[in-house]
Amino acid sequence: MASAEDANGKVNLLEDNRIDSGVESFQYFTKDDPYNKPVRDSTSESSEARDKCSSNTEERLDSAYGSSSLTVENFSEIIEGCNISESEDDSAKNTAFEHKENLLTNITEDGDTLLHLAIIHEDEHFAHQLIQMFPKDVLDIQNNLYQTPLHLASYLNLSSVVRDLVESGASLELQDQEGNTPLHMACEQGWVECATEMIRNVSSSKLAPVLESQNWRGLTSLHLATVNRQHRLMKLLMKKGADLNIQEGTSGKTPLHMAVELHDIVSMTLLLNKGADVDVPMFNGCTPLHLAVGRQDAAIANLLCQSGADKMLRNIEDETALDLAGGNDDILALFPFDDIQIQGRSVVRVPF
Incomplete structure (x- = not known):
């Protein structure tokens, strides 16, 4: 059983693909853990060390999280070649329009539009121009x-670009190859401003499916915010109506x-x-109290008991939390002893 201090408390919920992970099944991982795969296929880097426009990267037009695939020079040439001003001459205007349309709708072999590339290189001014020019369908490519x-804007913490995209109608529900929505990305990275821009003006009916959306690891945005100890994001999601008792899809943890x-x-x-339910069971019947007692964490167990946790609930192994105390x-x-009941009547210990 791993300790609570490991690697910022992040969680590997993919353990053996089991849905019945028991009291001792929860694992933590570190950055060096081979199972701690980055969201993208490139190496994850810190925001300070990330070089979005490294000239050492391959000449590919893809958009890996945490790295750039274009050199600064190449991207500058693309921007310079994109004439977005209007010409007074009709023939020149038509030629400029065809040239502009070609550039704005061009998609690389890796599926990136020019807007994807502008965001990767954090050229916010150019990204804002493109957002105003692109129709909604193109924004969601x-x-x-x-x-x-x-x-990409959510991952890179470009809150003004996020705001512009959302105001222009970009979808909050689309999922990437890991099943993450843009809100998942903001919660995983801890970007409060980006998350705020995404959901501040969204109606409850439209926001509900976004808050309930699970990635391919079975995690919602609230799960990710909790796992990463992002308390401000947790408060934001709760305020917007996130289900406090929602279960992740692999083992049923809330x-x-x-x-x-x-x-x-x-x-x-x-x-x-x-108002979170203190007694919600996992798929294997373990309540939060089972987990706390199984980990010999008296302080956490006491907090749960003070919050009204039922001490007599049994998991699928027919164990109560007391059965897991291990003499602690x-x-x-x-x-x-007076909590123990037989046929509905308390059994009180008689002193010798």
Whole structure:
């Protein structure tokens, strides 16, 4: 069983593709973990070290997260070749229009539009110009990795571009090759401003499917915000109506289960204060209290008990949380004998 201090508390929820991960099944991973795959096929880098326009990259027109595939010179030439001004001469105007249309609708062999490339290179001014010129359908073009311009802007924390895309009608529901929506990307990276721009003016009916959307690991945006200890994002999603008891798709963990496994009292308190169900079971029947006791975490178990957790619920192994205490006196103290009932009547310990 891994410790809570490992690698910023991030979680590998793909363990053995099982849906019945038990009390000891939760794993953490580090950046060096071979199972901690980056969202894209390029090496993940820090925002400071990321060189979006490295001249050492291959001459490919793709758009990997965290890296650039065009040199600065090549991209500058493309921008210079894109004449977006109007000509007074009709023939020249027609020629310029055909040239502009060709550039704006051109798609690379990797599926990227010029807007994808402008965002990759963080040329926000040019990206804003293109957004105003592109019709909505073009804004939602997905490249070969199923990324829209909004996915890339969310990943790169370009909040003004995100705002412009959303105001122009870009879809929030499209998923990339990992099943992530743009909101997933913002929550995973911790970009509060991007997430705010995406959902601030969206009606509840249109936002509901976005908040409920699961990526291919079964995680919603709230799960990702919880796993990454993004408390501001958790508050934002809760305010917009995210389901606090939604279960991820592999083992049925709710955000509260994840917070318990991370020993994250702040996240637990946020969830419980907003009304999260303290007794929701996983697919294997384990409640958050089962997980806390199984990890010998008396402080977390006590918080759950104080929040009204049912101590007598059984998992599919027919175990109560008390059965998992393992002789831990601090945890056993949470289960006084007068909590035990036989035929609905409390059994009180008689002192010798």
